[in-house]
Amino acid sequence: MNLTSGKKPRLAAATDPMVRRVATAVGEAINPKTARVAATMDYVKSAYYTTRNDALISVPIDRMAGAISIMDPDTFAVTVHAETGAGKSTLLEQHVQDRKEFQPIPDGYGDFLYPVLYVLVSSKATMTDLANDILDAMDYHVTRPKKPSLLFKDVRQQLRLRGTRVIILDDFQHVLDAPKTKGPEHIADSIKNMIQDRKWPIFIVLLGLPEIKNVILYDPKDQLLRRVDDFPLRPLTLVEDGAFVSAVVIELVTQRAKLNLSGDLVENFTERLMFGGRYQFGVIIRIIYHAIQDALEKDKDAVDRQSWEAGYRRLVNASDDPAANVFSNDNWRQMAIPVNRTGPYVPSAKN
Template sequence: MAGTKTTPEEIPLRSDPAKRLRDLLGPKTRKHVDLMEKVKAHYVTTDRDERLKTEIEVMIENAVQRLDPSRPYGADNRREGTAVAIVAESGAGKTSAMRHYLKNNPFFPNYGNPDGGCPLITVGVKSPCNLRNLGMGTLRAAGYLARTEKRESEAWPMAAYQMQDQEILFVAYEEAQRIIQQANRTERGKVIETLAGLMTDTVWPLHLILSGLPRLKALFQDSFLEDAKPDSPERKAHITLKRRTRFVEFAPIDLKADRKDIDSGIEEYAKLGGVSLKLLKEGEMRARLSHAAAYQFGLFWDLTTLAIDACLRSGRKEVELDDYADGYATRTMEPVELNPFAVDHWNAIDTSIIQRHPEDQIDTKPRGKRSKPERRRGDD
């Protein structure tokens, strides 16, 4: 009726768009989505989680120590920052390990909530990585909602102010190997000076977590700055960065050494998914799966999750080899002759395609006859 006023209680709240779509699913699909959501969110713990926890908590210990114990806590009475570098191949599970550590962690309450007061923020390093892009990423992660891109000279002072205002003490930079991809010698030097400056700032020192692929280690080598003079500011900053950084490396899968963790993970996923994974009791199947996953723990469980999904969609309760073949084809778009779950010569197939990173150069070399990825079972 014209002129009728609507009270605030009568106005429907705008929910999350994904939530609105979920509410429209049928009962059967909704049940499957609910189950797979839990399966995909599961994390298998290993000894590397304890190593990561130890290194970050050493950093926390440094953050809480005062320069002068006789004086009260304050921004001018903190020790300079330190850094932890998490180094592993693509698919090892670096991001998942950090999320697992941060989940319900009393040191980092409300992580991910911009209004929750968490002292740690995560910044995704974009490619190309220059100082301006890194500054804008840090500024936005610190809660500053800017539609326009700031100049480099504006972004970093604003980021520093925002992090102090929000009482942020730790900054995690994901995909930090993209710093290495910066070919410009001047930009490299500026990034190094900025990272070191964040840790040694006299007003608000920060602690850094740098995670990335193995080539991230080049960031800490003298050759990264090439011809920088020993007494130059950038070389001194580089020495500061190296001296203050500790490393955590995630090793590839070793089926013998990691057997206990793999056994536990298989039981956990089978229970969560309500399926049988008895095929993974076989040594050859484990070797085949490890090879398909490029020997990375994260991908090992990702492929298992895809296989469970394929199995349940087919109305079965026992995961089969074909389910893994379907999952690999879905993930990589590889033809059947290059699918390690579909051929006998699986150990001769180059499975590194499963690790392909968005910024990696596209491989133009032929990898065999290209055809539409094939499902191993009929379309019935």
């Protein structure tokens, strides 16, 4: 079974000359072992694995691409949401990267048009913050303070000059934490205006936690309600995805890291791995990465039970207490593994 569908997107700033210069200098200075581990982990992390959510996310992407191709004036927004660790950002970036229709387009004058713009929304973003986030993503720098309405006028002008028809707003839940003044209600109105702009209508993807669905509730006229398609991503399940996860482990460990998979794995290994990762593929993959890196750093020829324990411990910032580790706690199914909305785990055990 061919599990991979391509390479993951690289560091967004990888083309920056300063980033490349620093990387080269550090690479020349590190010791051979560190360089070897880093190179192996780079190969391990470059693999992209397709889940059922890939087919789901293809639906709105196909709809937007089709609408753009026929110059359909009926634009819309999409909410793509899941809990922390589902791999939302990687999923969407991967599809944009792999889609021919969203690649840079020569403008005929030696430059390019960019159909898609990816924006990371600031924490507690107000209307002004969101406009600045979008402008910053286009490398357009505002030289003097402006009213939000003027900033969004700049946004619309720059999107047109750039040829951008799709905006991806990642971590969009941050706007719901903004102060009420110029906060969620005004942002909902701005999104509606960009979608309805007659001169340059935009498709918008709102990416984040499940509560981003509530953005439509901030439109007092309910006009967004009929212009937003909702796409909740699904967590993995042991029944449907257990064999897939096992295959991913084997490929990453043996084919990419060139290590053995130790025979001393704990009972119910795959279920423990999925449970510890809350059945969110992004978290599960990170546990696998950590376990492989632990084995490489300790010069092991196999990823053994101790490396899996170390990998999980690193993920959740846990102590060496076996009761706090899903790979060593005999009562692991009774473990409480909550995660707050800022990301860090707070592991505890119910014995």
